[in-house]
Amino acid sequence: MTKRPRSGPRRDPLAHEAILSAARDLVAEVGYDQATVEAIAARAGVGKMTVYRWWPNKAAVVTEAVADRLAPPPVPDTGSVGEDALEYLRGLVRTLTLLGDPTVVAGALAERGEDGRMALRDILRDRFEPGTQLLRRGVERGELPADLPVAAIVESWAGYALYRIVFLQEEPSDTDLRELAGLLPVRS
Amino acid sequence: MTKRPRSGPRRDPLAHEAILSAARDLVAEVGYDQATVEAIAARAGVGKMTVYRWWPNKAAVVTEAVADRLAPPPVPDTGSVGEDALEYLRGLVRTLTLLGDPTVVAGALAERGEDGRMALRDILRDRFEPGTQLLRRGVERGELPADLPVAAIVESWAGYALYRIVFLQEEPSDTDLRELAGLLPVRS
Numbered sequence: 001m002t003k004r005p006r007s008g009p010r011r012d013p014l015a016h017e018a019i020l021s022a023a024r025d026l027v028a029e030v031g032y033d034q035a036t037v038e039a040i041a042a043r044a045g046v047g048k049m050t051v052y053r054w055w056p057n058k059a060a061v062v063t064e065a066v067a068d069r070l071a072p073p074p075v076p077d078t079g080s081v082g083e084d085a086l087e088y089l090r091g092l093v094r095t096l097t098l099l100g101d102p103t104v105v106a107g108a109l110a111e112r113g114e115d116g117r118m119a120l121r122d123i124l125r126d127r128f129e130p131g132t133q134l135l136r137r138g139v140e141r142g143e144l145p146a147d148l149p150v151a152a153i154v155e156s157w158a159g160y161a162l163y164r165i166v167f168l169q170e171e172p173s174d175t176d177l178r179e180l181a182g183l184l185p186v187r188s
Numbered sequence: 189m190t191k192r193p194r195s196g197p198r199r200d201p202l203a204h205e206a207i208l209s210a211a212r213d214l215v216a217e218v219g220y221d222q223a224t225v226e227a228i229a230a231r232a233g234v235g236k237m238t239v240y241r242w243w244p245n246k247a248a249v250v251t252e253a254v255a256d257r258l259a260p261p262p263v264p265d266t267g268s269v270g271e272d273a274l275e276y277l278r279g280l281v282r283t284l285t286l287l288g289d290p291t292v293v294a295g296a297l298a299e300r301g302e303d304g305r306m307a308l309r310d311i312l313r314d315r316f317e318p319g320t321q322l323l324r325r326g327v328e329r330g331e332l333p334a335d336l337p338v339a340a341i342v343e344s345w346a347g348y349a350l351y352r353i354v355f356l357q358e359e360p361s362d363t364d365l366r367e368l369a370g371l372l373p374v375r376s
Contacts, residue, residue: 121356124355149371152348155351156344156347156371159344159349159351159352160347160348162347163346164343164347167309180344
């Protein structure tokens with residue numbers, strides 16, 4: 001038996017993909033807490049050390065596994081900032097709901113001082129970026145006041161979606177999203 | 189050695205308080221993930237089964253342990269709904285920051301299908317209630333429009349605070365809170 005070189009982190013793309021796929025499936029089936037590195041490795045048909053060769057911990061592998069399913073919402077451009085905001089919020093809800101099991105987000109965050117937590121935060125922040133873009137465009141067009149607190153609004157939207165979907169596990173209705181978008185101080 | 193009756197869940201208030209205190213301290217020191225039931229029991233000087241006699245799982249004991257520190261923010265009454273909102277948001281940030289380690293919230297939520305998660309959600313919802321009250325008062329006074337989406341605003345405030353404090357671990361500044369409160373459609 002020859003030893004694999006440790007310097008090549010992606011030398012076996014099939015095993016790599018099998019691990020990500022196993023992580024996704026296990027989290028969906030038993031939740032983040034029960035989806036241990038051992039269980040992920042067993043389902044992927046690899047040894048536990050193979051997982052640790054590529055990821056430092058469970059949070060990192062699960063985060064990478066779910067990242068693909070967290071496609072960034074597009075930047076809507078309907079010509080009206082209110083409609084753009086509504087479209088963006090709908091996309092955000094779809095994206096977060098796609099996680100399937102909100103315990104992934106919470107679980108990755110719960111691991112103290114881990115790379116996985118930072119990675120997840122970066123992924124989420126990235127997904128909230130189109131909101132900033134559509135609000136800035138609304139300001140440029142004169143639909144919204146020049147002193148609009150863009151960051152505060154985007155973070156409150158992000159927080160609203162996370163609170164409803166991850167914390168309360170109550171998906172917002174379209175009426176809820178219309179109310180939220182309707183709070184923008186659009187000039188009539 | 190005589191067996192303790194199982195029917196009396198709070199028969200030993202000193203041990204009960206020692207466990208809650210141990211849970212609080214351990215979570216603050218090592219984070220939710222590392223604060224196992226075994227470690228909590230050891231620090232409290234009781235057996236692991238004593239913990240399980242009173243709480244079904246780690247999430248339940250940790251949630252009860254931190255609930256005391258999550259005092260509900262008061263309902264401010266400054267005479268101006270904008271100032272009330274700002275005061276409420278300041279109290280909300282203080283309350284959530286008092287958790288000390290945001291991994292408690294995330295960790296309790298990560299446990300799938302557990303009582304602890306429900307308990308934590310109820311506690312958080314309770315803490316967001318004063319926001320509803322101050323907005324309703326603002327509507328009654330005519331400071332805010334009658335069709336104000338009160339629930340959407342309160343949930344976006346709650347989400348904003350959770351997103352900043354628990355997810356990003358970046359405490360909002362007073363300027364941030366002023367911007368958020370300033371988004372209310374107060375009639376001038």
